[in-house]
Amino acid sequence: MGRELPRGDIPTLILAVLAQAPAHGYAIARVIERDSANALRLREGSLYPALRALEQQGFISSGWVEPERGPARKVYTLTDAGRTDLARRAHDWHAYADAVAALLGKREVARG
Amino acid sequence: MADQRIERYLATIAGRLRSLPPSLREEELREVRQHLDALVASHRARGADESAAVDAALRQFGRPERIGRQIGTVWARRRPPRLWPALVSYPLLVVAIFAMFTLLNDRPTDFPYELGDRLVLAMALPAALLVARVSRYRRARTAHLP
Structure with a gap:
């Protein structure tokens, strides 16, 4: 049904999701599910070690936010350093995908 | 009780985070618990009963030993090295x-x-x-x- 996401790709996806808007862990999982049209599956708990590591590296920041209703949630935000790192990862990913596509004999992968 | 399974699951994660200060460990568990509760609620909204919803949520979240260990590893990197x-x-x-x-x-x-x-x-x-x-x-x- 879906392709299991390699653990190494999770930080990149987290940064990409947070580039759209700040979000808490559950919401990040839902966006990944939705935006990949269910093509990417992950064990949602594995988001949390990745979030901790990204925060340690300064690419995201976090804070407990009190909504109007319901309990406080820990919301993550992309930092400027994170934005830069995401651009680097995106560039590397496209270069990698292009190289594989070329070797597979297909046309260059169209970029969004 | 389905709730007990979530408590046991959280206890397994907590077991891997023994080296963390208690307040930090509590914060980690609080966040995980919220995520699990939201998963259970979404499965129930799709018609599952409580027990099946908890099953699905825990499976969807992943193995608690591994998650706890990974979170613990990331925090351990922050501890000052000792000579x-x-x-x-x-x-x-x-x-x-x-x-x-x-x-x-x-x-x-x-x-x-x-x-x-x-x-x-x-x-x-x-x-x-x-x-x-x-x-x-x-x-x-x-x-x-x-």
Whole structure:
């Protein structure tokens, strides 16, 4: 049904999701599910070690936010350093995908 | 009770986070619990009963031992590196190697016979390990700075 996401790709996806808007862990999982049209599956708990590591590296920041209703949630935000790192990862990913596509004999992968 | 399964699941994660300060550990568990509750609610909204919803949520979240261990590993990287284990183990290694040379000395081998030779060798052999450990510690200290 879906392709299991390699653990190494999770930080990149987290940064990409947070580039759209700040979000808490559950919401990040839902966006990944939705935006990949269910093509990417992950064990949602594995988001949390990745979030901790990204925060340690300064690419995201976090804070407990009190909504109007319901309990406080820990919301993550992309930092400027994170934005830069995401651009680097995106560039590397496209270069990698292009190289594989070329070797597979297909046309260059169209970029969004 | 389905709730107990979530508590046991959280307890397994907590078990891997024993080295964290309690407030930090509580914060981690609070966040995980919220995520699990939201997953259970979404499965129930799709028509599952409580038990099936909890099952699905826990499966969807992943193995608690692994998640707890991974979170613990990330936090462990933040702890300042310590030098005293290397400083303690060095003299112990010296004594152990010296004792080994002494005990094996009654054999007709090339092992050092003179006390001075034994001592020098016993100190020199683990010295390389100690130097490596000290330089790693010093590198880690500077890397640790923000």
